[in-house]
Amino acid sequence: MTFTTYFNTMKITILNGDSSPDDSDFTKYISQLKKLYIDQGNEVEMFTLSAMNLKYCIGCWTCWWKTPGRCVHKDDGELIFRSVINADFFIFASPLVAGFTTALLKKITDRLIVLLHPYILIKEGEFHHHKRYDTYPEFGLLISRETSTDNEDIQIVEDIYKRLAINFHSRLRFLTITNEHLPEETAYATHHF
Amino acid sequence: MPLTIFNGSQRGKKSNSKLLIDQFVTGYKTINNEPVSIHYLASTSVVDQQKSFADAECCLIVFPLYTDAMPAIVKAFMEAVFEANIKGPKKVGFIVQSGFRESIHSSFVERYLKKFTIRLGYEYLGTVIKGGIEGIQIMPPSMTKKLFENFRELGSHFAQTGSFKPELVVQMAQPYKLSLASRWFMQLAPSFLKNFYWNSNLKKHKAYSKRFDKPFIN
Numbered sequence: 001m002t003f004t005t006y007f008n009t010m011k012i013t014i015l016n017g018d019s020s021p022d023d024s025d026f027t028k029y030i031s032q033l034k035k036l037y038i039d040q041g042n043e044v045e046m047f048t049l050s051a052m053n054l055k056y057c058i059g060c061w062t063c064w065w066k067t068p069g070r071c072v073h074k075d076d077g078e079l080i081f082r083s084v085i086n087a088d089f090f091i092f093a094s095p096l097v098a099g100f101t102t103a104l105l106k107k108i109t110d111r112l113i114v115l116l117h118p119y120i121l122i123k124e125g126e127f128h129h130h131k132r133y134d135t136y137p138e139f140g141l142l143i144s145r146e147t148s149t150d151n152e153d154i155q156i157v158e159d160i161y162k163r164l165a166i167n168f169h170s171r172l173r174f175l176t177i178t179n180e181h182l183p184e185e186t187a188y189a190t191h192h193f
Numbered sequence: 194m195p196l197t198i199f200n201g202s203q204r205g206k207k208s209n210s211k212l213l214i215d216q217f218v219t220g221y222k223t224i225n226n227e228p229v230s231i232h233y234l235a236s237t238s239v240v241d242q243q244k245s246f247a248d249a250e251c252c253l254i255v256f257p258l259y260t261d262a263m264p265a266i267v268k269a270f271m272e273a274v275f276e277a278n279i280k281g282p283k284k285v286g287f288i289v290q291s292g293f294r295e296s297i298h299s300s301f302v303e304r305y306l307k308k309f310t311i312r313l314g315y316e317y318l319g320t321v322i323k324g325g326i327e328g329i330q331i332m333p334p335s336m337t338k339k340l341f342e343n344f345r346e347l348g349s350h351f352a353q354t355g356s357f358k359p360e361l362v363v364q365m366a367q368p369y370k371l372s373l374a375s376r377w378f379m380q381l382a383p384s385f386l387k388n389f390y391w392n393s394n395l396k397k398h399k400a401y402s403k404r405f406d407k408p409f410i411n
Contacts, residue, residue: 056235056265058203059257065394069406082409097276099309100262103269110259115409118391122379125370127293133407148312156308160301163261 008191009041010088013137015080016048017094017105025178026095026144032183033142040187045083049104052076057110064118069132071114080108085115085133089173089190092161093142099153100160101143112168128167136169140190144178194355196221197230197249197282199242201256201267205235209290209326210255216341217253217288220348234266239273246274249282251355253318254306257326258291262302271309285310286318286357292327294375296366299324319357321347322366328390 014030021027030046037044055073062072071077084090092109094101117130141161143154158175165172174189198218202208218229232245246252256267263271287306289299299322310317329337343365350358368375379387395401 056203057259058235059208059259059264060204061394065391066398066400068395068400068403069408078409082411085409086411098268098271098274099312100268100271100305103265103272106260106262106265106268110265112260117405119384119388120379122371122376125376126295126297127371127379132405133410153308156301156304160262160305163298163301167261 009043010190011043011086012037012045012190013080013083013087013090014044014046015084015090015092015105015108016046016050017092017102017108018048019050019095019097019102019104021048021050024095026093029144029178029183030093030142033186036183036187037190040191045087047080047083049108052079054107054111056107057113061118063114068117069114071111073111077108077111077114081112081114084112084137087137089139090137091140091142095144096146096149096153096157099146099149100157101141109164116168124166126166131169138171138173139165139168140173140186141175142178142186143175145180194251194284195227195230195249196225196351197232197245197252199245199252199254199270200231200233200235201254201264201270203235203264203266205233208257209329210257210288212329212341213288213290213323213326213344214255216344217348217351220345220350221352222348223345224349224352234270239269242270243273243277243279246270246282247279251284251318252282253286253288255288255290258289258299258302261298262305263289275309275313280314282315284316284318284355285313287320289320289322290326291322291324294325294368295371296322296324296369300369318355319362321357321362324366 014034016027016030018024018026034044034046053075054077055075060072063070092105094105115132117132119130120127121130162172173193176186198214200210200214202210221229234242256263289302291298303320306320307317343361347358347361395404
């Protein structure tokens with residue numbers, strides 16, 4: 001049995017929010033993971049956020065009521081929006097800094113509201129925003145521990161990303177800690193959940 | 194103890210957070226007339242943020258909920274404070290406001306805010322959560338009267354005690370989840386009523402016909 005028949009191949013997008021990716025163990029891990037995905041026959045797009053021109057969401061609602069579905073910023077964000085919404089699966093990747101994923105990753109996460117519709121619906125008994133697109137990819141969360149990280153930190157981060165998944169009409173497929181799981185295990189978890 | 198407030202909204206001086214801070218400070222000053230130092234993270238350099246934080250004794254960080262957590266500018270501020278290992282304020286509290294009415298949306302980041310404060314060795318003053326804030330700038334005064342009264346009371350109590358008034362924190366966080374009646378209303382109400390705020394703004398910007406656009410589909 002070959003990799004490609006054993007695994008369902010997918011379009012996978014990786015958002016690397018490592019603020020210092022040069023030679024970091026975290027980014028090396030992601031590079032290995034990317035290679036494994038490609039070896040499995042997946043199509044992979046990886047974005048190194050620190051090398052991109054990305055502005056902060058300014059809360060202007062242009063993407064909701066002036067140019068629906070398009071952000072006011074004309075920067076590299078559009079490359080990411082297109083990749084994420086056309087992916088079968090995507091990964092939020094970031095070392096933990098001060099107990100949470102980096103501001104760099106949060107910067108693009110805030111702007112993913114461009115992929116949602118402003119109208120409100122009730123979901124799981126709560127207000128949430130409607131879908132703008134027919135389908136949304138499931139995602140994984142890849143993090144690394146700081147020296148001070150404890151299990152409560154991991155739980156808090158996981159719970160917040162599970163909330164994001166509800167808002168994003170998606171599902172958190174896995175949370176992987178790079179200090180504790182091999183890239184092969186993460187690649188396996190991507191397809192087996 | 195002098196009070197320092199960091200406004201973590203990207204909208205800065207045009208933000209809903211500012212309106213709430215203004216009310217809080219108005220209430221605060223009825224008891225304590227010392228100047229309150231207010232900083233806008235969206236327009237302050239990292240170096241200045243670190244200095245202001247280091248100089249503060251008691252500080253409040255106020256921000257809108259963005260994708261279930263603090264906005265990126267607030268996380269960047271937290272990283273700057275964390276990485277510089279600033280032995281700054283002795284006490285830190287938070288006010289989190291959101292567009293959605295229910296406080297459940299902000300309750301997850303509240304756990305992070307508490308852990309962050311303790312990690313840095315500061316005293317955690319608590320987090321005030323207030324939903325239903327989007328749109329307050331265009332609401333008639335009758336609709337914001339109670340909200341603003343609550344924030345003024347929060348401020349005056351804070352000036353007296355150095356803490357958030359517990360009963361008010363509980364009251365302002367209501368509802369935690371939507372009532373059955375609210376859920377029924379949303380299920381049964383006609384779409385023009387449910388979407389009035391968004392549709393009126395879409396029409397104002399001549400974008401109503403494009404409201405269902407999907408520009409990034411390949």
